Amino acid sequence: MATKVHNMGAVLTLYFSYLVYAMGLIAASQLAGSPGDGWGLSAAWGVEAKDVISALSVMAIGKFVSYPFAGFLADRFGRRRIVLVGIALTAVFFILLPLSPNRTVGMLLAAVFGAGNSFLDAGTYPTLMESSPSNAGTMNILIKIFISAGQFVMPLLVTMVGTRHWRVVPIAAGIYMVVMGILAFVVSFPDYRRIAAEQLAAQQAAEQDAESGQSPTRARFAVEGVVCLVFIFCTNGIVYLANQALPQIGSNIAHLSTSQGRGLTQFFTLGSVVAVLLTAVISSRGVKSINFVPVYAAFGLVSVLLLNIGGMHSLTGMRITAFLIGYFVSGGIMQLVLTAMSDFFPKSKGQIVSWYWMAGAVGGFVLPYAVGAIVPSTKDVPGDEATRLLASGYTNVVWLAVAFSVIAFATAVFIFLRHRSIFRAIESVRAKA
Template sequence: MKNKYMPAAISLYINYIIQGISAIILAQNMEFLTGQFHTDKAGVAYVISGLGIGKLLVLFISGVLSDRFGRKPFVLLGIAGYVVFFAGILFSPNVAVAFIFAVIAGIANSFLDSGTYPALMETFPNATGTANIIIKAFVALGQFSLPLMISFVVSNNLYFGYTFYVCIGALLINGIFVLRQKYPPMNVAKPAAAAGGEETVKANFWIEGLALILIGFTSTATFFIISVWLPTYGQEAAGMAANASRQLISYYSIGSLVAVFITAVLVKKWVKPATFILIYPLISLACLFLLWANPTPAIAVFSAFVIGFTAAGGVLQLALTTMAELFPSSKGKITGSVYTLCSLATFVCPVVTGRLAESNIKNVLVFNMANTAVGVILAVIVLIRYRKVFKTHNMQKAA
C-alpha cells in the first residue's frame, strides 16, 4: 500500500470488473438478443465470436506498441472501445451489425490487456504473479454481479439494456480517473534481474515457450466455453429453471474469486506458478467429466464453483507470469504472444460450440474436455522444462 502507483493500479483493476461483464453479457442476455437480432442461439454465439476476432486482429501489435509508446494510451483506448461496444449492441438491429461491435469489444480487450498487464508487472516488480492473478478477482466480481443484475431486471420487467448503461457509466467515470494517474517507468526489472541474474535464464522458446503460448488457448477455452454455455447447459441438460441456470455463473464467479485470493497467497510464498498451470486444469478436466456424466442441478452448482476455481481462477495469468520468468524481456511482446492464442480461443470456441449446441448441448462439454486434456499435456511439458531450466540456471549462479 506504500507504493506510490497504487491509485493507478486500482483504476486498472476496476476496468476488469467491466471486462468480466463484457465477456458474458451477450450470453446472459441470449433470449433477449435473439429477438432483437432476429436470430437463434447459434447467431448470438457467432456475435460472441467477434470478441475473439477483435482481440486477434490487434493483440500482438498492440503489445509491441505498448512497449514503445507506454501503457496509459492503450488503457484509455480499451475503455473507449468498451463504451462503443456496450452502446452499439443496444442499437444493433441484426447479427451483422452486432458482430461489428463485438469485434470492437475484442479490440478494446486487446488494448486494455496490452496496457494493463505490463503496467502491473512494472508497478509490482517483486510480485508479478500476484499482481496479475488479482485481475481475475475483479473479472470474477463482474461476472458474479451481472447475473444478479439481470435477475433484478427480469423480475421487475425492466428493459434488459439497463445493465449495458450501468457499464457505460462506470467506464466513463473510471476513464476520467485513469487519465489523471501516473504510471511507473516501463520495463522495471526485479532486483535479481538488475544484478544480472534473471536475464541469464536460458529457456527454449520452441519447447516451453510455444507450450505456454498454446496454454493461452486451452486455458481460455476451458473457462470461456463454461461462461458462455453453462446457463444453457443447466436448463437443457440439468433441467434447471432459467433464473436458476443464470445463477450458475454467479457460483462460477465465486469459485474464481476464492481461487484468486488462495492462489495469490500460495504463489507469493510457497508454490511456483508453473505448478498451478498443471494442477488446476487436471481438476477442471475431472469436474467437466462429472458434469457431462451426471448433469443434475446439484452437480451443476458444484461444478460451476469448482471449474470457476480451477479454470477461471488465474491459470491464464499464471501462464503469462511463467512466460515472463522464462523470457523476462519485452513484457508487452510476451503479453501479446500469450493473449493472441487467448483471443483465438474466444473466436473459435463460440463458432464450434454454437454448432455443437444445436445438435446436443452435451457435445459442448465433450469438446471442452478434449481441449482441457490438451492443456494438461502442455502443462506437463512446461513444468518439466521449467524445473530443468531453473535447475541449470541456479547451478550456473552457484558456480
C-alpha cells in the first residue's frame, strides 16, 4: 500500500543530517588518537585517550539539560527553527572540535553537540510524523538506517585521510551540516499546527461519540504517557547495556575470546538494521506500525533471556542471540512507541519527543551503571576465582536486563491495547461522518 510522503525536501534533509549526527556519537573513539603517535585530540590537548573520551561524554549532559525546553520551543515556534538551531550547534561542534586547544574547550563543545542533538530530535521526529501521518512509525524508524550508516562511514573516512590529516573529517562534517542548514532553511515543512488540530479534533469527536461506560477514548498523560516513558526507560537501558557490555557478557558467561566478544556488537548492529528494513517493507504493505510493538517486545524478552541459557553459550549461539536482541530491542521498537505516544498527544509532539528521549537517557545511564555495582572487583583475586566471580556477576546483570524486558513487554502490551481502543473509536467516528 503506497503512502504519500509530503514535504520530501524536508524529510530527506533531516534524514541526511543524521548521517553526521551519528558521527558525533562516536567522535570520542574515532578522533581520540594517541599522544605518542602525535595525532588526534589527545595529542592536541596533551592528554591521554581516556581523558578525551571522558571529556566528550559531557555531550550527554548537554543533551539532558536542553531536552525539556527544546520540545517546548519546537511546539511554540515551529519545527524549522528548532531544526536550524540543532544543525547550527552540530556544525559548531564539528568545525571547532579539531581546532580546540584543550580539554576544557572540548568539554564545552561536547555540551554544545548534546544540546544540538536535543534540538534536532525535537524538530525532526515530529516533522517526519507530520510528513506522512498514516505511516509515521516507518518514517521514524528509517532514521536508524542513516545513524547506522554514519557510524559505519566515519571510521572509514578517518582511515582514508590518514592520521596526519585527521582534522579534515570533522571539519568536512561541519561544512556538510552547514549545507544541510541551508537546505532546511529553503525547503518547505509541514503545517504542524493544522495537522495537530485535525488529529486532536478527531480524538475529541471520538470521545464525544463514545457511549457511557466505555473506556476513555482520549489518552491521559498520567496513564498512557507515563507508561510510554517507563517503556523507553527500560528498553533504552537494555540497548545501552548491549552496546557497552555484550563483549564482556560473551567473554565471561559464554567464555568467548576477547575478539569474539567484541564481534558480538557487529551482530547486534546487523540485527537492528535488518529489523528497520523489514519493518519498513512490511509496513508499506498495509500493516499498522503499532502491531509490531507487542510482538517485538515479546521476542525481545526471549532474546535477552537467551543470554543466560547454557545451550546458547557458544560462538554461534551468542552471535544469534546478539542479532536477535539487535532486531527486536534496537530495531525500531523505540521509535514505534514514540510514534504511538505522539498519536496519543498530537498537540505537543515536540515536548513528547523531548520527554520520551529524556526518560530513555536516564534508562541508558541506570542499567549500564548498575553493572559496576553488580559485577564484583577482581583486582586481587586469583585467576580461577576471578573467572567464577565475573561469570556470576554478568549472569546477574543479564537477569536484571530480563527484569527490565518483562516491564518493557508489559508496557508494550498496554500501549498496543490503548492505542487500538482509542484509534478504533476515531476510525468509527470518521466512518459515520
